[in-house]
Amino acid sequence: MKTKYMGILEWVKLQIEEGKLKTGDKLPSIRLLAELFHCSKNTVVKALLELEKQHIVYAKPKSGYYVVDDYQTSNLDAIAIDFLSAGPDKRIMPYEDFQHCINQAIDHYKEQLFTYSDQQGLLSLRKELTKYLQQLQVFTIPERLVVTSGSQQALHILSTLPFPNGKKNILIEQPTYFGMIDALQLNQIPTLGIELTMKGIDFQKLENLFQSNDIKFFYIIPRCHNPLGHHYSNEEKKKIVALAEKYDVYIVEDDYLAELDTDSKADPLFAYEPNGRVIYVKSFSKVFLPGLRIATVVLPEKMITGFVHKKFSVDFITSPLSQGALEIYLKNGMFQxxxxxxxxxxxxxxxxxxxxxxxxxxxxxxxxxxxxxxxxxxxxxxxxxxxxxxxxxxxxxxxxxxxxxxxxxxxxxxxxxxxxxxxxxxxxxxxxxxxxxxxxxxxxxxxxxxxxxxxxx
Incomplete structure (x- = not known):
């Protein structure tokens, strides 16, 4: 449910986007905004302070709040333009809401904060993640989930972990996420590549690689590809899973931006083979808070013990505070x-x-x-x-x-x-x-x- 505080933030931004409030215009008074949104003046002040922090409005002493100049295009050519960074837009990160969840997590998980909790991740969080993943067409059980300190940790562990097929080589798309390439090269893992363009991959080449190259797993970013932005169709995903099944190849599916897929009918590869052939990796860094360092991996049951053992040797457990706060954030509907x-x-x-x-x-x-x-x-x-x-x-x-x-x-x-x-x-x-x-x-x-x-x- 939308809070009054968030309603004020959105309303002011919308007024500016639609040109109803322009550079230098004065916002309605705190009293008028409180009446408009049926809330306290303190709630209005809190929202205005957040807008000021985001450099959208500024305060004039004894006068009120005004739209800042650099929110419009007049001075944009004098400011840095960042096409490099890949974290979430700082203007929409839910600092205040998540701070509330952290405070709740501290109260709720006092004992776990000072002990070594479940190495697989808090069971209560894994239950919430299981519900959340259903919205992404990933249907599984909490027992198959492992919570990791970001998806990079999950990919690093999977790169070095022995797989049930006993194979050694890893296949990746070309190009692909550079963090995966770094993990493979750092661990000196034999790696092959298959060319990916916006038209997709050559399925004959894929089959030849699966058949002849002792492939342990195929690392794939099925939608919102980094760096191309490519999306596989559902038919292509089914075909990839079928080939993996035929040649005993596992698939590591990095679905880091599943939430941004505009195709409501698009499925993950996991939906076409949920019994262990596809390992599903889901990060919360790109659409939420990178510093949270929380991701989850859906593993086949026979790989969970080995994966958890490797994770334990790296960092024992993922922060219980981060886990607890995310659980509360998911449970109360704020994340949606x-x-x-x-x-x-x-x-x-x-x-x-x-x-x-x-x-x-x-x-x-x-x-x-x-x-x-x-x-x-x-x-x-x-x-x-x-x-x-x-x-x-x-x-x-x-x-x-x-x-x-x-x-x-x-x-x-x-x-x-x-x-x-x-x-x-x-x-x-x-x-x-x-x-x-x-x-x-x-x-x-x-x-x-x-x-x-x-x-x-």
Whole structure:
């Protein structure tokens, strides 16, 4: 249920988005807002202080609250534009609500905070997670869940854990999440790659790899792919699971942004083989609070003991305080309410980014067209110096990521990844214009250098 406090925050932001409140406009008085929302003046003041913290309004002594200038586009070109960071948008992180849940967790879990609790994770949290996962079409039981300190820990453990099929090699998409590549290389795990584009993968190649390469598991990001933004269709997911079953290959499904999938009929791979072939990994870092460091893994029963033993050797247990707070947050419905704001914001940002790319990028720059999620990738001319492009943009306070680290062989692709998660939506067009200008500048220099070299010879 929406609180009066959250209602005030949303109302003010909506008034600004719709142009009913403009730069420099004065907000209604605290008394009028209290009457409008049928709440106390303290609730209004709390909401206004949060808006001030987010740099959306500012206070004038003895006058009231006003819309700040930099919430509009007038001064955006003088502020850093962050296409690099991948955590949730700081403006919508539920600090106040979660603080309340932490306080409740301290009261409720006093004993567990000072002892080593269940290594598999608090049973009460696993029960809540089981209910939550049902909304993502993952139907399982609490006994098959293990709570981990973020999905990175889960992927690290799975990379080194012996699997029931007795195989050694791991297959990953190319490109893929660089944290997985780091874990595999750090642990010196034999790794193969299969090319992924926005059109999908070559299923004949996939079958050949499964058949001939002693594959322990296939690591796959089925939707909101990092870094491409690709989504597999349900039919493709069924086909992947069928091939895995045929050749005794496990699947590690990283469904980190399942909540942002705009296709209500899309299923996880887990839905097509829930009895142990697919290991489902779900993080809460991208849509909630990264510092919480909570993820969950759905494992086949025969792998739980080995997984928990490996986890125990790394950190004993995941923070009971974080677990307890998340349980309360899930149980009281706050998380579902938070997700509605998250989905609306990121959908809007992605649409703006796609429009900006369509209007500004030159023909020699190809880009992916995600339907949802955080990420979009630009593919640059093969002889362009990506590091030089990143440095050039850094000088202009525009931050992007070199996507070459998301391939097994670095520099195999000249590409950059753009993340919309923390960039202000009103800066996206300006950012893409600046990125386009920098690309063109380097492209023209490259052409000039090539022509000069030919004339000398």
């Amino acid at each position: 309410y938070h997700l509605e704001s998250v989905k609306k914001l990121y959908k809007k940002k992605m649409n703006i980014l796609l429009e900006a790319c369509s209007k500004n990028l030159p023909d020699y720059v190809q880009y992916t067209r995600p339907k949802s999620g955080f990420y979009l990738t630009l593919f640059l001319p093969s002889d362009m110096n990506v590091d030089k492009l990143i440095d050039l943009l850094h000088e202009k306070q525009i931050y992007i990521d070199n996507a070459s680290r998301m391939y097994l062989t670095k520099n195999s692709q000249k590409a950059i990844r753009l993340s919309i998660s923390q960039v202000n939506e009103q800066k996206i067009h300006i950012g893409i214009q600046q990125i386009t200008a920098a690309i063109k500048e380097l492209y023209e220099k490259r052409k000039f250098s090539s022509l000069s070299f030919k004339s000398i010879n």
